[in-house]
Amino acid sequence: MKSMTCIICPVGCQIDVDQDMNVIGNRCPRGKVYAITEMTNPTRTLTSTVRTAFKDLPRLPVKTSAPIPKGLIFEIMKDMDDILVQNHVKIGDVIVKDIHQTGIDLIATRSIPNQYL
Numbered sequence: 004m005k006s007m008t009c010i011i012c013p014v015g016c017q018i019d020v021d022q023d024m025n026v027i028g029n030r031c032p033r034g035k036v037y038a039i040t041e042m043t044n045p046t047r048t049l050t051s052t053v054r055t056a057f058k059d060l061p062r063l064p065v066k067t068s069a070p071i072p073k074g075l076i077f078e079i080m081k082d083m084d085d086i087l088v089q090n091h092v093k094i095g096d097v098i099v100k101d102i103h104q105t106g107i108d109l110i111a112t113r114s115i116p117n118q119y120l
């Protein structure tokens with residue numbers, strides 16, 4: 004039996020899952036999906052920053068466009084060390100397509116307006 008807190012919504016149900024993937028404690032079906040995913044292939048949306056070429060805005064906040072396998076987070080963060088944004092960027096723009104061959108993009112979570120160019 005493994006216990007966890009569901010992080011899908013603010014209710015934060017305490018969920019227990021056994022070896023046969025029987026789930027108890029969830030108040031809605033999303034909690035069951037979350038619990039089974041946590042047991043079989045835990046994922047997280049990665050949020051971080053990457054370097055830019057602009058001294059007044061040296062770091063650009065970014066996130067993955069979807070949750071990635073938890074086991075890849077450190078490798079992807081190493082990949083992000085090599086990124087240098089040198090152009091105008093709008094919020095939601097893709098900074099790296101298919102990062103670390105996950106099929107998931109790294110996207111900007113703020114803009115770099117023209118004043119920084």
Ligand code: SF4
Nearest residue numbers: 009012015016031034
């Ligand atoms: S199980 Fe459902 S109600 Fe409970 S925290 Fe998860 S999403 Fe929210």
